Amino acid sequence: MRSNTLAQLFAAALLSVAATGCADAPADLSEIESADPSADSVSDDESGLDEGDSSEFVDKASCGGRWQVPGDVSDAGDGMSVPYQGAGRRCQGGPTSGAEALGRYIRSAFPGEVNTSVDGRGIQIYACRNIRGGNSLSVHATGRAIDVFIPTRGGAADNGKGDRVANWLIENADRIGIQMLIWDRTIWKASGGTPRDRCYQGSHPHNDHVHVEISEDAADMNTPFFNGDSGAAPGASDGPADSPQAPGDSGSPLNRNAWVGDACRSNNDCAFSTDAGEGRCFLDHEPSSGLGFCTVSCAGYCPDRSGKAVTFCVGGSMLGANGGLCVSKAAGANDYCSSPGGFTAVEAERYIGGSSARSATAEVCLPSGG
């Protein structure tokens, strides 16, 4: 499924040391197995939730005040189905590209929610380890589980923040490929019976992070979210600051929803902001068409946005510039670099700069000719 070079595996192993070194390393699904079996439980980590009749007791005794999925979100989630895929038997060597992309996306789409002071700037994925209290692998060992850290509030889950992330994940579970998440003592699965959410009784209350598991298809970026579908970006209903900023000077932008890779004539056409800085129009290659593309500087990673092609960090030297530049990957969203016109699909190596990103290549869209 994934072929890693030895160097990549080695780099991933180094990363995993950092990830597992965190004292708050996440609990995961199978911690439920170690919970008191007389209470609400999951019979095993792949068979879905036990639909026993003890949940009411548990909700009152142990789960009072746990996160409640809002009715409209719950209803949306009930109509989705993403089969649960367990961890298997072997560590996969590093984070999957889908988990990395989704983690970066969440961090850029929820800048007021993610606790970026935690290792991994608030996003932790790969850890080659067993589940706590168990002898089978955690889904973190497959690189398909993401912990999204949320600052606590008085030691408790900050529902004003974490709920936004969790709600958005449920609302978009099918198009992203979310098979399960845990937040604030509630576990939600995109398969099995309804309601999809239940009390989570693992030893970690998940008050400081949302544990998110994605499907193997999502890990391989083969779901609509990663291929430029037009689903709702967060902010449509939940309100995180993700809307394009108003242009700072006069003139009508080509595209008010501009993002990395979109065509531009001036910086005014790239009125968006990311963790990595403000969008700008790259014209240094002096295109005869007068059209450049929106970009931000990068080292290793680039931000992604729902509905847009996944991005990739390439060396600016390919275009006569210094450092790294974010560009679009060839994807359905840009008709494999044929829309807008003037671009060509080119195989490019990742610009790593000072980051710990693994080396990689991708097919990206670069301006054709001069």
Ligand SMILES: [Zn+2]
């Ligand atoms: Zn986790």
